[in-house]
Structure formats: C-alpha cells, structure tokens
Amino acid sequence: MRIPLDPQSRTPLYRQIEDWFRENIHTGGLPPDVKIPSTRDLADELGVSRITVKNAYANLESDGLIYTREGSGTFVASLFPEDKTPSTAVPANWPFWQLEATEEIQEPVEVTPAAPIRDDLISFIGVGDPRAFPLKDFTHTIRDVLESDGTTALEYGGLHAGYYPLRKTISQILASQGIQSRPEEVLITAGSQQGLSLVCQTLLKPGDVVIVEKPTYNFALELFRALRLKIIGIPVDRQGMQVEQLEPVLQQYHPRMIYSIPVFQNPGGMCLSAPRRRLLLELASCYNVPILEDDFVSDLRFEGRALPAIKSLDKNGQVIYIGTFSKMLMPGLRIGYLLARGPIFERLVRQKWVQDLATSNLMQRVLDRYVTVGRYQAHLRRSTRLYRKRRDAMVAALRRYLPPSVSFDVPHGGLFLWLRLPEDMSCLDLLPLAMQNGVEFSPGTRYFPDPEEGKPNLRLNFATHTPQEIEEGIRRLAVTLSKIRE
C-alpha cells in the first residue's frame, strides 16, 4: 500500500489513511474481497504507529467498508449487490494534451453490426482452424526446450536480430523455396505485423505515399493510416496487381514504398503472374522505390506451380521480404521474420531493438526446435490436405447455393475466398442480416484504401470450419442474399 501521507497536513494521519481507503474502495481501486494489510504491517510500512492504523480501520469497519475474518485477516467489503465494481469517476476535464490526442484520432474503418449474435453463428472470419493446431507436439516441444536449455531460454537471449539458430533455420527454409539468404539477413519479429510496422517506421514518415494492391490486407491499411501515410491503390485482376498501370502512378506520386502480397493474396486469393513480378521489380528499381513483399501463406498451396518470390529475383537489395509462422501454425505464437539486405537491415534491427528489445526467447527456441525436428513440415502437409478439402467444400456450396450474380475465382491456396456481389449491393447492408441468419463474413470495405469501393465485396475464410459447417454457413448466406434482393 503506497498511501500518500502528508505529515505537515492539518488532517490527522489516521484520517488520511482512512480517507485514502474510503476513496479507493468507493472508486473500485480496491475491489471487494481484496485482502488489506494487517494493522501491524501497514503501520510498519507507512512508518506510523499501530494505533493510527487501528483508528483508521475501526472507522472503515463501522462504515461497512471493510470486514475482518477471524484468523484470516481484513478484507474490502462488497458495497454493491452482485459485486458490481463501479467505474472510476471520470474527471470533468482531461488535460489539454489528452484532448489534442482525441482530435488526432483517425477512426479505424471498422463496421461492426449491432445484430444479436446467435449461439450457432458460423463465422467465416479468422485464419486457420484452432482444432488443427498441433497442441500436443507443441507442448512437448516446450517441455523439451525448457529441459535442455533451462533458464537460458528465459533470459533476453538472441538480442538484436533474434535467436541465431532460428535465423539459420529460416534461411534454410527460404533456400528450399528458392530464396537465397544468409542467416545474417534474417530478423525475427513479433509476427509479420511487426515486420510491416518496422519497415514502415524505418522507411517512411507521415505524408509519404505508399502503393498497395486494391484490395489488400486490412491490418496493413490500418497500420498505414495510423502512420498517416497517403495510400494509393492499384487495382488487381486474376493475375494480381495490374502492374501495367504502375508507371504513371510512380511518376505522379513519387511513392516511398510498394506493398504487395504476390501469393494467394489477402483478400483476393490470386497470385501475381511471373511477367508482372519481373515488371514490378524493374519499375521499382528504375524509380528507386523499395518493395515490401508480404508472403504470408505461400506454403499453403493446393495445386499448381509455385512462382519464384519477387525477393528471389532481386539481385541488389530492392525487396524486403516478410514471412510468418503464425497463419499456418498458431497465431498466438507471435513469431514472424523479415529478410533484407544492405544498409537497411541494420536500421531495421535497431528499430526492433528500441521498440521492444527482443521477441520472446522461449518462443523462438520452441519454434526452432519444432521446425528442425520436422514437425512443422508434417503439420504443413496435414494442414494443406485439410484446408484443400475445405476450400473444395466452400466452392461446391457457393456454386450450389449462390445466384450467378455473385461471382468468385477459385484460389489455389491460402485461407481466403473473395466474393463479388452485384454492383448495387452493399456488404454493409448484408452483414447485419447475415448475422441474424447465423453467418458472419468480413466486409469488403475493410480491404480498400477507400472503403466505399469494397461495398460489393466480402471475404470468406474457408479454413476454420468443417465441410458440413461450411455448407450450412453458405446456405445461410444464400438465404440472406435472397431476402435482401426481394
């Protein structure tokens, strides 16, 4: 108890103690049934006589604010029925700097409908299927690491760019995918979102222009908005970003970064074609713009041939490549990485360092062990089979239930399927009704620099649910669609 006492005050000390408790109990700072120190302990701690504390406690007890349980101590009483802790009184006037902060808030483009949530809601929002997480293997791996590495695994460790063996392992995985790198070019991050954030904060300042695919990953857009970047979208087609449209934009806006998700794009699901990859790299080099390549899920391929990563075509350090284990493995792991060469690498390491010193050493070691003993690869194969079946189930259900005015392309991998509604329909009108009918999706508005453009779109995750659940969810979506069109 750090109770502020003022010995110079005219208020006696016991009263200061009493008032402090009174206020903290009333405002909820001391919740009901919290144990408070014995009179002896508190007196020692505050450097006052025991009788002072006794007087304070006696008054509090007689007002019903605290109670003593014989043999176990003194506790805060429950003031309210149902143990409902009141909120702290809000000051009438926040400090002026706080109000300034309010004015600067950029509202996130989120659309949460106020519909009642059904118990049997089928949500097509999310990433992988938690039921497919390799919990047992993972638990064993943690135990193995703690047994073999001991407290070393709990020290900072792997400062700066990360735990070296994991960096080496990642470099080898990348090599098997045709991306040559040295472990010294790998920086471990807290998920790929931190990779994005580090790159932006190192390369860009407020007002700078960033080029994105249109649509693109919603949390990248949120990050860019929070950093007050100017976002220019290049439309996609079935071959990914329409790179042919890029050059005039480069000339007009002098962007400082191009952000691309070339494989199983989020949310579109398509892949950037090989000629466009080459052209993109050529234009970026010519106009001196770094490319941020977000390869969040390229390992999750159901069919077709893998194209080389843009990074693997990059000879002179034009591309910063970002990857993650979160999507495939366990989102809660929060381990991603980035790959960069040249002077920028050290700056990214420093940015990571000043921001949070290091990523969890234990989790880095666990992941490295998990991958090097081959468990990750086995899990990847299982997940690919599982999610392919679910992709197929969703495609079949969409073809069966949805009207032909709703179109989509079949993604060859990844987690997401992108629906195009009739132009005059809005996903924002659809969503509340869909939720009432027991199905949820991610509205297309989240994925566009200008949310308006995404109204006739929605994103479905096909990886989280069983084929039966998927069919039922799509059936519900179709019912909602037919109602809204009446």
Added chain:
Amino acid sequence: MRIPLDPQSRTPLYRQIEDWFRENIHTGGLPPDVKIPSTRDLADELGVSRITVKNAYANLESDGLIYTREGSGTFVASLFPEDKTPSTAVPANWPFWQLEATEEIQEPVEVTPAAPIRDDLISFIGVGDPRAFPLKDFTHTIRDVLESDGTTALEYGGLHAGYYPLRKTISQILASQGIQSRPEEVLITAGSQQGLSLVCQTLLKPGDVVIVEKPTYNFALELFRALRLKIIGIPVDRQGMQVEQLEPVLQQYHPRMIYSIPVFQNPGGMCLSAPRRRLLLELASCYNVPILEDDFVSDLRFEGRALPAIKSLDKNGQVIYIGTFSKMLMPGLRIGYLLARGPIFERLVRQKWVQDLATSNLMQRVLDRYVTVGRYQAHLRRSTRLYRKRRDAMVAALRRYLPPSVSFDVPHGGLFLWLRLPEDMSCLDLLPLAMQNGVEFSPGTRYFPDPEEGKPNLRLNFATHTPQEIEEGIRRLAVTLSKIRE
C-alpha cells in the same frame, strides 16, 4: 524450389535450372548437405519434362556441386573445407533509397572495448540472476495452462489491450500498491520497452522535446534518439530529479513529455522524494505536459518506506504509468503493461494493435496463472532477500577495496549501484583495462543525453552474482583503478 524459369529465354530450360542451382550453391543460399528434390518432383513442380531436370542435375553432379546417395536422394555437396559457407556476393551499388537510409543512421552511443574477454570474466552488466529464475514453477504453469486452456491459449486471443484476466490481475496488484485503476485502463505490452515506445510514438513526433532525469535508463535514451526527439536532462541528486530546476526548462523548451523513474532509479538507484513528486505533478499539469512514470522495479525493496507512485497522486489522467514483470521474473518473458486513463488510452491500444496485433497469448495466460496462484509473490519475497544480501556484499566490497575518491550511495532496493569516479577519470579508459583484469561494468556514458557527462561514472548490477563473485569482481575493479591512477 521456386526457380524462376523464363520459357521465352534463349537459354534452354535445363540450363536455367542448372544455373540457378549453381548460383545458389556458390553463394550459400543452398548450404551443404541440404536435400534437393528428386528429378521427378522438381519436374512436376516446375511443369517441365523430367529429362530437363535430369540434364541439369547431371551437369551439376559432374561439377561436384551435388551428390546422390543411393536410396536417400540428392544433396548439395560441401564445396569448402570446414563447411564454411561463403557470404553472399554484395552488389556494388545498393539502391539509392538504401543509401539514403545509411545517411540517416544515428549511431547508437555504445562503447564496446576491444579487450580480450577472459573465461572467468565477472560481468556487472545485466538484470536479475538467471539462477534464481523459478524455472520449475514456470514450466509447471505452462503445462497447467496448456492442459486447461488447450488451443485457445495459442489463438490470437486477448486482442487489443490484452488478455482480460491478466489486466484484472495487474489492476489488483497495483491496488495493493496504492495505485487505483480499472482493468480497462491496463494495456499489456511486450515488455516495458514496448510501453515506452508506444507512448512516444503516440504522443511525440520528430523534433519534439522530452525531459529526462540525468542520468537515466539507456534504452529509453536510445529510443528517444531513434525517434529523433530532442532530449533535455534535469540533473538528479539523492532525492531524485531536481524538480526545482524544471520550471524554466518547461517555459523555454515546451517539452511534450517528462520521463521519470521515481523508484530505485536506473542507473542512479535513488528515489524521488515525496515533495518532488507532488511538485513534478503540479508543474506537469500547469504546463500541460504528460508524465511517463517508469516503475520498473519498485517491488524489489530492501528497506525503508514506499512512497506513493506519482500515478497514485494523479487525479486527472496526467500520468502514464509503465510496469513490467521482466526484471523480477524472467526477461525473456517479454510481458509488461502500461496504465493510462482518458482519451489517450484508446490511442495507445490502437498503436499497439497496428504494431504487432497482440502480445503472446500463451505467455499472458501463463503469467496470469503464475501470479494468481501466489507463485509470483513468493518469488518476489525470495528474490528480495537474495538481492538484499548481494547489495550488502557489494557495498561491503566497495568500502573495503575502493579508494575514498570513488563514491556512491547505497540503494534501498532495485538492481543497480552507481559509482562516481574522480572527475578527471573516464570510465571509457577504465573499461578495457577492467575487462583485461576480468571485470565488466556498464559505462556511465550510456546514461546521459550527452555521453561526455557520464565519463566519471559507471553502473554496477549487484543482483546477478553471488557475494563471493561480487567481492572478487570489486577487488579486480579496485586493482584496475589503482593501475590507471599510477
């Protein structure tokens, strides 16, 4: 293998494949003994005929770049004695934007002496003693959480401000320390460094002035430098920051933040007096400047009375309070928290969100369990006893071995002891010699906005070593000192 093939090229396909392997093996992208795909698999994957791949492999094998082991597959050969992978060839010219990044680098103020490191080096750098980490309890807690929470513990979970039960637990711990808060005012961060970083990035922009104690926490200084803030130091004495000197600085520089470590200051070890706490808060309110209170180790008290946190005196949201479990528990845990009220809180949550989505859900749950079953409190009591003895050992050794020209104050808690050398002596001259003599310390230059000012200072961590090791380390330091004064 994502091998970039160009069907339009005049180079035959087998040659493109061959050249790709050749380059990747020579540059180390494919390290020795990595297994490469069978000819059949690679042909399928690339969509070329098997004979094309066979031709490529045959040429590679005849050049000794790959080898086949009967029955197990084809592997990259070891090109170099001792398996030494060569570094990737560095392009002659980095992209221009990379060179721009170089020019902008602010060199960290680090002084690493090039002295040979002895096997028996006693390093007084660090935080707690890894040998005191509660490894067994911690391992049990992880197992318990994974058993009871299952895969839920590995999903994102606790998005935005963090895992709610942990926020509630932290709010209760703070209540027991006299800081009233609601769980809704607690934001979980990846260690306290991320808390610092989030606050700065939310409140400040490059060029803004921040006020710090002089000396202060070195990684806060590094963060402020990386963010291009202007840093103004207020000198400390035995009562902490000389707040009496603050007002003219507030008037002259219009700072946007005051950063203070009021308890067992890092590196000084002293506590800010109660009158100064009140004055600091008053001045900050009057001049509309937020206070960032870094309470990194106040629980580790050896003697004396705890003063109320500045946050506990704050009625209207002037103070943002930062705490951590890392210092006391396990640095590798990477869990800290911040406490803020008012409009700024939502902005901090959003900043956290766009930067890395969430802190490890599993680690949050483990920490919450560890604290709520009382293990943390027991560990804290053990650590306090242990580190007090070590503080005493260091004080005794310093008094025994060091000349009276070297002075220090005895800290009443925390982890650090701050030495003042004679004014004409520099810790930077001392450090290389000390390391040759088998003792390491943290040079005072790291803790000042202007490193020059810290030359006659050094910081010793007394928590990491046993009393015997401490005595030997201080003896070595004294020997070095006497040599340098000859």
